Structure formats: C-alpha cells, structure tokens
Amino acid sequence: MSNYWNRRFAQEGMIWGTDPSPTALEAKGIFRKHNVKSVLVPGAGYGRNTKMFSSEFETIGIELSGAALAIAAEWDPACFFISGSVLDCNLETKVDAIYCYDLLHLFLIEDRRRLLTNCLEQLHSGGLLYFTSFSDEDPNYGCGACLEPATYEYKAGKYAHFFSEADLKQHFEHTEIIKTGTHMETLRDPQGAARQYVLRSILARKSNELSLTR
Numbered sequence: 642m643s644n645y646w647n648r649r650f651a652q653e654g655m656i657w658g659t660d661p662s663p664t665a666l667e668a669k670g671i672f673r674k675h676n677v678k679s680v681l682v683p684g685a686g687y688g689r690n691t692k693m694f695s696s697e698f699e700t701i702g703i704e705l706s707g708a709a710l711a712i713a714a715e716w717d718p719a720c721f722f723i724s725g726s727v728l729d730c731n732l733e734t735k736v737d738a739i740y741c742y743d744l745l746h747l748f749l750i751e752d753r754r755r756l757l758t759n760c761l762e763q764l765h766s767g768g769l770l771y772f773t774s775f776s777d778e779d780p781n782y783g784c785g786a787c788l789e790p791a792t793y794e795y796k797a798g799k800y801a802h803f804f805s806e807a808d809l810k811q812h813f814e815h816t817e818i819i820k821t822g823t824h825m826e827t828l829r830d831p832q833g834a835a836r837q838y839v840l841r842s843i844l845a846r847k848s849n850e851l852s853l854t855r
C-alpha cells in the first residue's frame with residue numbers, strides 16, 4: 642500500500658486538489674463546540690484536510706508517504722507532521738480529538754482493529770473521534786474480487802472495505818457512539834475531472850480506557 646500511495650503522490654502531486662472535505666468542516670465545528678485544543682489526523686496525505694484544523698487547533702498529521710509529506714510541509718506549515726504508519730504511532734502527548742478521513746476502509750479486518758485500537762490509545766479519555774469511510778451504498782460496492790466480507794478489489798491492485806451502518810457501529814462498539822451519517826463526496830483531480838463517492842461518517846467519544854481489542 643505504501644508503494645502505491647508514494648508513487649501516486651510523487652507522480653500526481655495534490656491528487657484531490659486543495660479544498661478540504663466538507664466532513665472536515667463539519668468535524669471542525671463539532672470540535673470547536675467541545676473546546677478541543679489538539680487534533681490528530683491519521684493518514685494526513687499532503688495536508689488537504691489538516692489545514693482546516695491547524696488554523697485553529699494544535700494539529701498533528703501522520704503519513705507514510707514521503708512524497709506526500711514533502712508537499713504537506715509547504716502546504717500546511719502550521720501542522721506538525723510525523724512520518725510513519727498509523728498502525729504503530731505513539732504520541733508523546735495524548736490529543737483531544739481525531740479526524741480520520743477515508744483511511745479505515747483501506748485495511749483488512751485485523752489491521753482495521755489495530756488502527757482503531759492505536760487511535761484510541763492516542764486520545765484523552767472523553768476525547769472525540771470523527772471517521773469517514775466508504776459506504777456499502779457506493780456504486781463500487783460488490784465490484785471485483787471479494788477478499789473478505791464487504792471488502793473488494795474494486796480496481797486492479799486496489800481494494801477497500803465498504804461499510805454498512807451496522808458494520809461501522811460494530812467497529813466502534815467500545816466507544817460511546819454519538820451519531821452516524823451519510824455523505825456524497827465529490828473529488829476533483831488537478832485536471833478538473835470529478836468523481837463521486839458515497840461515504841459513511843461516525844462521531845464517537847472515548848468514554849473510558851477500554852481498547853478495541855477483542
């Protein structure tokens with residue numbers, strides 16, 4: 642996976658343009674209402690969404706791709722970027738909130754659990770999580786080879802897990818789930834070509850020190 646994204650960022654630069662996801666704007670408003678001071682953005686890419694948060698909060702971005710980080714350093718200098726895997730990160734100081742855009746669906750089940758467990762460990766008790774992921778209402782659901790239940794290689798060499806609402810809630814069953822939502826996301830590449838995806842979002846709170854380990 643790391644080679645795929647590093648190659649894409651190196652070749653295509655700001656793959657999805659400079660405008661943040663509308664879900665980042667929604668999350669920022671929620672974080673502001675809850676007096677959040679610090680935000681972690683796993684899978685930060687080139688900073689398209691971190692810039693939404695770093696203008697107001699202390700923001701940390703984690704990204705595996707060196708090519709993406711090179712762009713991010715110039716695009717969002719207010720954010721502190723860490724080079725590494727979201728599966729293994731260990732922050733020196735816990736954060737108040739996590740915004741994770743379209744990352745969870747890129748992993749198979751064991752690594753999805755590992756990602757969520759690790760994210761909870763970086764979060765203060767009572768901290769907020771706002772995650773987005775592919776929905777099973779997206780047209781790509783069911784396309785290609787099935788690798789695991791609801792996980793498909795929908796493009797050659799590229800797979801994703803497509804979440805139902807029940808599935809998404811089950812992944813966050815050890816948190817206090819506040820709300821879920823569905824979003825139509827439009828992404829434009831640097832040439833202006835648009836693609837639409839159906840996403841699910843979940844807003845949850847770390848209510849205690851339990852992890853997601855089963």
